[in-house]
Amino acid sequence: MTTTQSAAHYPGDLIEVTVGAPAHGGHCVARLDGRVVFVRHAIEGERAVVRLTETARKGFWRGDAMQILEPSPDRVTPAWSHAGPDGVGGAELAHVAPAAARAWKSRVLTEQFKRLAKMDVDVPVAAIDGDDEARSMGYRTRVQLVAGESGRAGMRAFRSHRVVELDEIPLATEAASQLLAEEDVFGREWKPGTLITAVAPADGSPGMILVDDVPWHHGRADRRPNARQTVAESVRVGEDDFSYRVAAAGFWQVHRAAPATLVDAVLDLAGRGELAGEDVIDLYSGAGLFTQPLARAAGSAGSVLAVESGQRALRDARRNLREYGNVQFVEGRVEQVFSADSPARADLVVLDPPRAGAGRHVVDAIASGGAPSVVYVACDPASLARDVATFAEHGYRLQEMRAFDIFPATHHFESVALLVRD
Template identity: 45%
Template sequence: MSARRPSRPRARAGRDVTGTELELEVGPVAHGGHCVARTEGEGRVVFVRHALPGERVLARVTEGTEESSFWRADAVRVLRADADRVEPACPVARPGLCGGCDFQHVALPRQRLLKAEVVAEQLRRLAGLDVAAGTDVVVEPVPGDTGDDTGDEDGDGDGDGAVGGGAGLRWRTRTRFAVDAEGRPGLHVHRSHAVVPLDDCPISAPGVVGSGVLGARWGNVEAVEVAAGSDGGPPLVVALPSAGRHAHLPKLPGASVAVRTAEGVHRVSGRTWVGERVAAGGREHAFRVSGAGFWQGHRAAPGVLAGAVLEAAAPRPGESALDLYAGAGLFTAVLAAAVGEQGSVLAVEGEERAVRDARRSLHGAPQVELWAGAVEEALADPELAGRSVDVVVLDPPRAGAGRDVVAGVAGLRPRAVVYVACDPAALARDVATFAQHGYRLDGLRAFDLFPQTAHVECVARLVPA
């Protein structure tokens, strides 16, 4: 056996290349809000933000070492611009500043095309499906992007202004602001804990920015969550105190204020919840959402998604439905109305506060049964396994449902599964797993519920193969 040679020190191995500037030809869009480029010569992959496919840019590396398999970078100067490049509506939606928006430099119709390309690519790569953007996958616009529903004079949902595409603004009814060391609220720099203080957030709804949060100073507070409901009530501001500290809160006369700790949400003034009203299936449904809990962020999202779920599931009177990750009961309510009192809906939700909200909102629907607990545990419960289930709706978190949940759902043999997904990669992985259990993708709709960002919401219908 030969003696082991001592390893030679690598003087430059792992040297940080942050700040290095590169001239790059920008390639296709990728999942995550960036485009893919390669360095000239060695061909190292660089994920570039603030760019568009086909552009030539000067990019500054934001993360990477000489050993890294890829680098991250911002396009700091555009040498050859794409025709769909626009001026961002927000002054801090630029390299090195706020990381909340990915695509403010892109005209809104092109944003949707880019998102469609990402969804299609994930389904091809992870689910093995032969799909194409623009034909099989179309990202649909939704109303209500401008807060007061103006700026879309022709009614096509695209908006007609020149700056930032016109629409795509004032849609976000839930915003979480970080708070810096000086007590100023703002948003984080991309992939950083640094906070960019804000006076305004153009994608946040009027009720959010009008709450007074951004003009105030906060003491011993890590973050502030703002929720603006659709029932005309005041916005709810929930402060998250720094660990072990007593929060010092400003006066916000136009908002309800609460503090959230490990023990729960504590009222300071006004309500500890917001009211929501959603029209779907020919009816209006009322909900209450406590403590800035989960609710779809786009003002139009609840109605749009509820309608898409009803269309895909086509629940019939007297049928049995299962609503997994039910939240405050949005899909439960519309399913219950569709199956009627002769049918049944079992809703499963792991967050106790959301279950309490659903109980209040659905107390008049005797066909609804609510289970508080993990979806995986519910699917393993013999009581559920013994039931006949016609339709399953699931709206899992960003990581997706996962193999165990997919197997449990498929084991119930419903005639249709409707999967609401906020992450196309997670959706594609779960679609592939459904295929292993005898279910195929039968339909897909995608919605631009997160304008100016890389996020997209999908509603997929799966049926027995």
């Protein structure tokens, strides 16, 4: 393999670098003649030959580690061969030992809070039972594939429309893989661009295949008006059981254990035994994953106001909470429902915003409502850090934070933070 160290570089050129610290996004930072190169498929401390993939940006380049000259002791053989360079974009840390991958994510969380919130945090990212033994595979109850130009199903490559054809998807649970096999998803020829989704509830309830969001049964689309569109999900937290029915094409946490893990963390940080009679606001409430446990904890003397903009999710939530008389629903974007002039007044606010975070407008509205406690569920550490910094401007203190590795083999993880106003 030939490398070049010339001043001008283009995509496809090979460079040799020593890999630096991990950064948010699933890559590590290396430097070439002072220029930052974001390197995927490498580990801090490794000496690697990197193929450049982007060189047009003035501030930084991107590249993939193609050959490891000096490997890290944390390097492992990926459990999925398609997870490396030129492969799929859904398992970019498969080459990192699970414990080291969690330490990687914890460092990213620390760095984001230091840079964006000017706070020092040290929060371990907790493993989910069974994931290490499965080498970070077999956890997704929902997988989505796309048909490439050849008609074969696969997944898109990182930052690309190119489809990597597959014969299996090891990220899927056994039940999801069985659904794909029953419909011969990998052996069938599809129209290019077709989206195929397998949904297999973690509790073993009947799953389904969707093709372009249409139910698929015995090799064909089921377009009957009464065709099943939903799946049942159940969540057990301690001795409590919660039941949901959600649109198969809608949002639900993909890790088999994520719903229970997150509900338990939210209730624990909210003070589960002290919520009776409290007024709670559940923002970005979706199908009601947190709404139902919060409503049960608040009891008949308390209340829950759930705010959601998605009509499909709101329909599911109304169905899932129909037995709870202490829940009120508001359809609309959170930033349109609440503002500093129309604040969110409650004893507790729980929010689970999209990856971009809640933003200043929503944080200002929560703070103006005077809620003494806020539980923030976040899938992006940078967005969380920015919003926590805004909460701090309003006198909120980050009292506790937990993090969970519910996206093993990727750079993603989930955090749950408790903010209190003294």
